[in-house]
Amino acid sequence: xxxxxxxxxxxxxRYGKVILSDWRLYLxxxxxxxxxxxxxxxxxxxxxxxxxxxxxxxxxxxxxxVGFSNFVNLMTGAFADQFxxxxxxxxxxxxxxxxxxxxxPIILAIFFxxxxxxxxxxxxxxxxxxxxxLSEVTITGLVLTMLYNGAVNTGVIAQFLINANxxxxxxxxIQDANYFRPLYLITGIWKEAGYSSIVYFAAVMGISPTxxxxxxxxxxxxxxxxxxxxFPGMAPTLIITVILRIGRMLSVxxxxxxxxxxxxxxxxxxxxxxxxxxVGLEGGNQALGASAGMFNALIGFALVMGANFISRQVSExxxx
Amino acid sequence: MExxxxxxxxxxxxxxxxxxxxAVMALYPVIYAFSASISGKLVYExxxxxxxxxxxxxxxxxxxxxxxxxxxxxxxxxxxxVFGTLWSMFVSTIGAYALSKNRLLFKxxxxxxxxxTMWFTxxxxxxxxxxxxxxxxxxxxxxxxxxxxxxNIILLRNYFEGVPKEIDEAARIDGVNEFQLLSTIYIxxxxxxxxxxxxxxxxxxxxxxxxxxxxLTNPMELPLxxxxxxxxxxxxxxxxxxxxDLPYAxxxxxxxxxxxxxxxxxxxxxxxxxxxxxxxxxxxVKG
Numbered sequence: 041x042x043x044x045x046x047x048x049x050x051x052x053x054r055y056g057k058v059i060l061s062d063w064r065l066y067l068x069x070x071x072x073x074x075x076x077x078x079x080x081x082x083x084x085x086x087x088x089x090x091x092x093x094x095x096x097x098x099x100x101x102x103x104x105x106v107g108f109s110n111f112v113n114l115m116t117g118a119f120a121d122q123f124x125x126x127x128x129x130x131x132x133x134x135x136x137x138x139x140x141x142x143x144x145p146i147i148l149a150i151f152f153x154x155x156x157x158x159x160x161x162x163x164x165x166x167x168x169x170x171x172x173x174l175s176e177v178t179i180t181g182l183v184l185t186m187l188y189n190g191a192v193n194t195g196v197i198a199q200f201l202i203n204a205n206x207x208x209x210x211x212x213x214i215q216d217a218n219y220f221r222p223l224y225l226i227t228g229i230w231k232e233a234g235y236s237s238i239v240y241f242a243a244v245m246g247i248s249p250t251x252x253x254x255x256x257x258x259x260x261x262x263x264x265x266x267x268x269x270x271f272p273g274m275a276p277t278l279i280i281t282v283i284l285r286i287g288r289m290l291s292v293x294x295x296x297x298x299x300x301x302x303x304x305x306x307x308x309x310x311x312x313x314x315x316x317x318x319v320g321l322e323g324g325n326q327a328l329g330a331s332a333g334m335f336n337a338l339i340g341f342a343l344v345m346g347a348n349f350i351s352r353q354v355s356e357x358x359x360x
Numbered sequence: 361m362e363x364x365x366x367x368x369x370x371x372x373x374x375x376x377x378x379x380x381x382x383a384v385m386a387l388y389p390v391i392y393a394f395s396a397s398i399s400g401k402l403v404y405e406x407x408x409x410x411x412x413x414x415x416x417x418x419x420x421x422x423x424x425x426x427x428x429x430x431x432x433x434x435x436x437x438x439x440x441x442v443f444g445t446l447w448s449m450f451v452s453t454i455g456a457y458a459l460s461k462n463r464l465l466f467k468x469x470x471x472x473x474x475x476x477t478m479w480f481t482x483x484x485x486x487x488x489x490x491x492x493x494x495x496x497x498x499x500x501x502x503x504x505x506x507x508x509x510x511x512n513i514i515l516l517r518n519y520f521e522g523v524p525k526e527i528d529e530a531a532r533i534d535g536v537n538e539f540q541l542l543s544t545i546y547i548x549x550x551x552x553x554x555x556x557x558x559x560x561x562x563x564x565x566x567x568x569x570x571x572x573x574x575x576l577t578n579p580m581e582l583p584l585x586x587x588x589x590x591x592x593x594x595x596x597x598x599x600x601x602x603x604x605d606l607p608y609a610x611x612x613x614x615x616x617x618x619x620x621x622x623x624x625x626x627x628x629x630x631x632x633x634x635x636x637x638x639x640x641x642x643x644x645v646k647g
Contacts, residue, residue: 068455068458068539069459072454072459072474072508076477076508078494078505081473083482083489086490087483089486154375155375155379160376166633168379168382168386170629174622175567175621177569182389185611193609193611195611196396230386234382234383262370263367316485320484333486337480
């Protein structure tokens with residue numbers, strides 16, 4: 041036995057001794073390790089399917105290895121048109137979410153911080169956080185029913201939009217590709233803006249009141265206070281949430297999309313994750329779906345790493 | 361100084377009003393759903409129900425009461441929520457405790473493997489194939505194979521790390537072992553975090569839809585969310601086969617089902633609300 045092997049076996053013996061003498065701690069760790077191994081890490085091995093000509097009866101291991109041909113097929117083959125549309129839609133929905141959705145919780149948090157009546161604050165927080173706790177099925181059920189435009193059962197919001205001349209009385213918002221992105225974004229803002237404001241609210245409340253006093257002595261008004269005290273005070277939180285946003289630029293969740301879209305709105309509604317679901321799972325093209333999913337996940341991961349790296353360089357704030 | 365106070369004063373008024381407006385918007389669909397579910401067919405279909413119910417009757421709830429599939433799914437969801445939350449809390453609590461200990465071998469690596477899953481997962485297809493291979497398409501499979509979240513583990517771990525070392529050491533000198541330490545010191549000291557994570561897990565289970573819809577084939581095992589979605593998809597066709605002179609509109613049926621799914625959330629929500637606003641910030645987003 042050479043020295044290296046001896047050393048490593050000594051190490052193993054030492055680890056074994058530590059674990060045995062402290063077995064209760066390692067027993068507590070065991071379930072979570074097993075759970076992650078079985079349900080999260082084991083499927084990562086299944087990512088091999090993206091490089092195989094998958095045959096369900098042969099399984100992932102038994103199917104032939106075909107290199108990158110699934111990826112080539114994805115980007116140039118029969119589904120290429122749908123794939124690139126999904127890619128574009130994912131990017132646009134994230135971008136619009138960033139422009140229109142992202143500032144709202146921040147503004148809400150600043151408004152919340154102005155509220156000095158504790159009773160009013162508690163009630164308003166309770167109300168605005170509530171939609172976050174409702175299921176996607178519930179909120180999309182509400183959206184679809186309230187926007188439905190039919191002969192006898194026109195929903196209340198569709199009725200309102202018609203009366204306000206925002207849409208014509210023949211427009212079917214949920215069947216019309218032109219309306220999907222605003223529909224999706226407003227649904228998201230309605231559900232999450234209140235709850236997302238919690239983290240910014242904490243940041244605003246953590247700002248020292250003396251900073252506000254100082255700017256007041258210098259003759260600043262409220263907007264200047266926000267510009268020169270509130271925003272700089274929130275900066276670390278804002279940077280973290282912007283990193284998270286950029287990192288999730290290509291991961292628009294599938295659940296709300298597949299609950300809201302239909303064949304008439306695929307054009308603007310289909311995102312990468314719903315593409316994976318429809319083509320890969322429902323359509324049975326598992327290998328193609330998995331390669332699309334992997335493509336999506338890798339770009340997403342690179343985006344998080346990149347955003348985190350840049351942030352660390354310029355601001356000393358980072359996720360890790 | 362006078363002008364200054366005025367700008368602050370105006371901003372305060374604006375804040376009160378806009379926050380109030382946003383809260384009204386957040387609540388409106390929920391209130392409307394309830395009103396629409398108990399309004400009469402004629403007033404509803406002529407678009408006269410805007411906020412409050414008109415020509416009130418509760419008969420649509422009788423239709424739901426007699427719908428066997430509704431009760432089966434409701435009881436199933438209670439099952440998934442109770443046992444699922446217990447399982448998730450059990451694994452997360454003991455795991456987070458172990459991960460919070462500096463003497464744990466490979467502590468950094470284990471923690472990394474948990475945090476990593478917040479940024480990269482295998483994706484839908486390999487995950488689906490794994491679930492099918494492992495045979496989780498049944499009631500206990502749904503309980504055990506789902507619902508553990510890296511974010512919640514980190515939140516608990518950070519909280520456990522904040523428990524003063526002196527208390528831990530004093531208890532150890534008294535001969536208290538790991539299990540007793542966790543159950544008599546760490547858990548009672550972390551009530552806010554435990555309550556928060558329990559709420560997150562319970563709402564996650566109560567609201568769970570996608571994987572149940574994909575995996576479960578036995579109608580006796582479907583949860584409420586799947587039942588609701590199937591009804592949203594088919595209620596108009598269902599009402600085409602029903603007598604025309606019903607006292608409620610077809611939409612009232614959907615609104616009533618949505619109300620039934622919201623009510624349990626409304627009942628427990630105020631009790632736990634006070635915990636989570638605090639708890640959310642404890643974990644932070646950092647790994």
